[in-house]
Amino acid sequence: MMVMSLIRRWFQVSAVGLFVAAVCASAAAAPVKVQVVKTAAGWQMLRGGRPxxxxxxxxxxxxxxxxxxxxxxxxxxxxxxxxxxxxxxxxxxxxxxxxxxxxxxxxxxxxxxxxxxxxxxxxxxxxxxxxxxxxxxxxxxxxxxxxxxxxxxxxxxxxxxxxxxxxxxxxxxxxxxxxxxxxxxxxxxxxxxxxxxxxxxxxxxxxxxxxxxxxxxxxxxxxxxxxxxxxxxxxxxxxxxxxxxxxxxxxxxxxxxxxxxxxxxxxxxxxxxxxxxxxxxxxxxxxxxxxxxxxxxxxxxxxxxxxxxxxxGKAPTHLCPAISPVTLLGPNKLKPGTTITAKVAAHEPGGGKVTFHWVLRRDISKIGWTGGLSAPMPPSFTSAITHVHTSGHVSEATMTVPANGGPYRLFCYVYNNHRGAAVANTTFYSDAPVGIDPAPTAKMPVTLYTSRGPDSGAYIPSGWMGNYAAVVYDPGCRTHPRKGRTHCLKVGYNQPSGWGGIVWQNPANNWGRLPGGLNLSAAKTLTFWARAKIPGQTITFGYGATDGDTPYHDTGKDSRSIKLSTHWKQYTFNLAGKDMSRIVSGFFWSAGANNAPFTFYLDGIEYH
The missing domain is CATH 3.20.20.80 (Glycosidases)
Structure with missing residues (x-):
């Protein structure tokens, strides 16, 4: 189930010099021997000779x-x-x-x-x-x-x-x-x-x-x-x-x-x-x-x-609060504007004070965000919760059903004074036509790829285009990375004809028909570094790859064809005046083979 990547991680062979360097570096460290052995009592793991x-x-x-x-x-x-x-x-x-x-x-x-x-x-x-x-x-x-x-x-x-x-x-x-x-x-x-x-x-x-x-x-x-x-x-x-x-x-x-x-x-x-x-x-x-x-x-x-x-064998001194299921005091399918109350009970086992926090969010459990995929935080509806009443260990929240139809999930978070928490939720359905919720606002910067460490995880390079079987993707390439970096992203196309490309999408595999995208209005620029293996290769780069005839399309888009050199260079898209309120396709590249395969390298793909 859980962490199923949407990146095709078949990689290219490292250069011989790097291969030798890895061997030499490896030899300088000191491993701890680990064994899996069969004993009279069954299998056992030993680390450093000890169970x-x-x-x-x-x-x-x-x-x-x-x-x-x-x-x-x-x-x-x-x-x-x-x-x-x-x-x-x-x-x-x-x-x-x-x-x-x-x-x-x-x-x-x-x-x-x-x-x-x-x-x-x-x-x-x-x-x-x-x-x-x-x-x-x-x-x-x-x-x-x-x-x-x-x-x-x-x-x-x-x-x-x-x-x-x-x-x-x-x-x-x-x-x-x-x-x-x-x-x-x-x-x-x-x-x-x-x-x-x-x-x-x-x-x-x-x-x-x-x-x-x-x-x-x-x-x-x-x-x-x-x-x-x-x-x-x-x-x-x-x-x-x-x-x-x-x-x-x-x-x-x-x-x-x-x-x-x-x-x-x-x-x-x-x-x-x-x-x-x-x-x-x-x-x-x-x-x-x-x-x-x-x-x-x-x-x-x-x-x-x-x-x-x-x-x-020993419990923490201060346990997390214990919480009951959230109970909806009424039907779970309601007309917009209806007032409904939910109730929950919670306590700290040690008898300490707890506080209650209610949050209403759009439910996304049935729109593809399962099977290991990480989703953006669903939108919340703060104004829908009109009253909260807490007495001792019981809290009640009264809310107005949102006008936008579809499923919702009401969460209650309970906190103690020792960094412990408990959470429960319940679901209901707003019985009205389902509209499009605003895209969640992204906190800057939003990193799509960087050799400095993990990216933001907001956009996934899942939209493989053209003859995708010929597309090359190696996020750990060590061939001539930028100065001071150990690796870069190697991409390309390994056939002499046809074309290929990759779109970074939110969520993965979203061509504008899944709820998704981020509000990138706070971003001023989209920057990235690139170089070619052979000079003169022309690649089209851009953002915003979905059309207006899809329900969750990119509100802004731009692209340009760039003839790359073999030296690292930073390129910038100026976002001034662009409607970035929903960007589903955070970045893309595409190119055609001109009677030969091609390879180029990327780093530092980031919205600022």
Whole structure:
């Protein structure tokens, strides 16, 4: 399920000099040997010769908070730009499972293409050489849910090739491949085709409490790690009377984390080597609160307390508030302008003071923001909440149903005085024609790609155009990056005829027909750096690729054809006078092949 990339990550082979440099740099560090061994009691992980049980999480919230809660491991989904994170983890005593992202067939990767598989293999090799001697490294995670819809031998053979290469180059760290649940014949195929895979990683949500038993029935003989777990996903629960999924309260979710951990982690000694809770941080997927263990303001939710108790055997001194479901005091399908009241109860287990905060948002759980995709924060309707009355542990919010039709979700956030929180929500439907909500306002700068670190995540390079199978995309290219940088974005087209291009979209794969886009009115310029591999290549760059006949089209657009040189140069689009109130297509490039393939490089794509 969870973190399915929309980027085609098949990469080009690094230059020989960089390859040698990676080998030399790798040799200077000091690895900690990790083994997966079979004992009389079953499988066990050893790190530095001592038993090691993974008490981990995946996500971008503070590593210090993870260590303070008793966590000892972090999981990543990709391996780009990890040196800073690995250094920080090592200082805190946190070991890292480094993910090596593999292409997903539903995103265009072709496991029958020898060239693509070879490029992917070489990229994995580069990561292994770069990080194999890092003292924070625990294990290699090869792929994440790439088998969804394509559980074929070709895929597993490609996984085995990478695992075998890792064992040859790095005898100090085990290998793991990660699958979305264990339906079908996944376990049997990994057993058959992947002898060099030491551990099977399993992402499991609704099925978490029964995973251990089901794994054994599926023929599991290798040890497993639960690589993502949490509350049931939207795809695992039914719809309510207005067709929407009901989200558990944060208190109910904490209990579900505990069920999975007790039954399928602690409950399977000798088979389960530990787990990674999802998500250590927050993300908007289905709702702003479905999978996050924290809120955007950094406050922790109930499941963090539960994990700390399970990891350390001791609960925090000050627990997060406990919250009841939000109850709508009336029907859940209403005419615009109708007044309706909702009610919730919450308390802090230690008896401290709590405060209530109500927020009404557009519901986005049924418009494609699931399956691992991160969405922008849905628009809020502050003026719709006309009155809040709180008495002791009970709070009621009265609101006026918005004029714009469609689904809404009313959230109640509860805070204590110790950075703890709880959250619950309920849904209703405004029975009127569905109009278009304003695009959420983006905070500047908005970064689409930078070699300095992670981008803003607002725009995804998902709109592959033309002969997209020939488009090249390598966000970790190390061929002559800008001065002071270690890498850049390599793009291009590997055929002598036809054309290709990429659009950065919000949300992914949005050609103007999905709710999305950002209000970039605060931006004054769009800038980017570019250079060509061979001088004279002409590329069209721009923003705003959707037409006015789509409901969520770009309100502003501009483009220009630029003849690139082989030297890095910054280019600027002046946005003065442009209507930037909804930009769905944040950036694009397109070009035709002129009897030869072409390659160029990008960096620093950013709205200021």
């Amino acid at each position: 090691y049980f993974i008490k981990g999480a995946g996500g971008d919230e503070s590593l210090a908070k993870l260590a303070a809660a008793g966590g000892n491991s972090l999981r990543t989904w990709g391996a780009d730009n990890l040196n800073g994170k690995l250094a920080a983890a090592h200082k805190l005593g946190i070991a890292v499972t480094i993910g090596i992202w593999l292409g997903h067939p539903q995103d265009g990767f072709n496991y029958n293409s020898a060239a693509q598989v070879r490029q992917q293999y070489q990229q994995a090799k580069r990561f292994v050489l770069e990080y194999r001697n890092n003292p924070a490294l625990l294990m290699w995670g090869i792929g994440n849910e790439m088998e969804n819809g394509y559980d074929k031998p070709q895929l597993w053979k490609a996984v085995e090739q990478i695992a075998k290469m890792i064992h040859r180059l790095d005898p100090n760290h085990p290998t793991m491949t990660v699958v979305a649940e264990i339906g079908g014949h996944k376990v049997a195929k990994i057993n058959k085709y992947c002898p060099d895979i030491d551990v099977i990683g399993i992402n499991s949500y609704g099925g978490g409490p029964s995973l251990g038993e089901r794994y054994k029935k599926a023929g599991g003989v290798k040890p497993y790690v639960i690589t993502e777990f949490g509350p049931p996903g939207t795809w695992e629960i039914g719809a309510n009377s207005i067709g929407l999924p009901d989200e558990m309260t944060s208190t109910q979710k904490a209990a579900y984390y505990a069920q999975t951990y007790k039954h399928s982690v602690l409950g399977e000694p000798g088979l389960c080597l530990g787990s990674y809770a999802f998500a250590w941080g927050w993300k908007v997927e289905a709702t702003p609160t479905w999978f996050g263990l924290f809120l955007p303001n950094g406050r922790r939710l109930n499941a963090v307390d539960t994990l700390q108790t399970l990891w350390t």
